[in-house]
Amino acid sequence: MTQDEMKKAVGWAALEYVIPYTLIGVGSGSTANHFIDALGFINHKLEGVVSSSLASSAKLTKLGIPIVDSNDVDSLDIYVDGADEINKYMQIIKGGGAALTREKVIAAIARTFICIVDSSKQVDVLGKFPLPVEVLPMARSYVARELIKLGGLPEYRKHVVTDNGNVILDVHNLIITDAVTLENQVNGIAGVISVGLFAKRCADIALIGTQYGVEVMV
Ligand code: 5RP
Secondary structure (H helix, E strand, O other): OOHHHHHHHHHHHHHHHOOOOOEEEEOOOHHHHHHHHHHHHHHHHOOEEEEOOHHHHHHHHHOOOOEOOHHHOOOEEEEEEOOOEEOOOOOEEOOOOOOHHHHHHHHHHEEEEEEEEEHHHEOOOEOOOOEEEEEOHHHHHHHHHHHHHOOOEEEEOOOOOOOOOOEEEEEEOOOEOOHHHHHHHHHOOOOEEEEOEEOOOOOOEEEEEEOOEEEEEO
């Protein structure tokens, strides 16, 4: 199986967790796109979807899936999204597609966070994938200096503006053994909008696409 076939397998496997006529959250990226494709087949049975990016919203709309504003919902039954790295504690790095802040909000609102990944995303220790941090543009240099104090090597993701009008710093050189502490530290830097570390609100279920089929981690 290719990596994309594994992504497709988990995207479609996640459909089993969708209870008809409930509200759900949907993430962004190539794996989440497979889930959106699957949702297209049950669009008439969906109460509404909160989307994590303009790109996902466009795809949902094209498939006739109703989009709802996160401000109009108290909770979501499930939130389904991909990841850039996941460890055995279901802590995650996200934000490769620059949608981390809206993804964090949706994860916070959802009762169950289902992470869908191919097996290449599984790691023992988080941090090989550079940690994305969404930053207010005028705070970029200050935040970069503070991230260096935490042991990281921040790199400005050039030519990228997030859906919220901000910029991204990708932090290299991190070996994240205490993800909750690092998440709190980065969130505490003035000018940080959010960090793509999902440790305090980690996944509840992970569907892992492997050569042998879809494995479920709970
Ligand atoms: C977007 C994300 C994505 O979920 C993450 O980058 C994984 O992407 P893909 O499914 O394309 O491998 O966090 O901000």
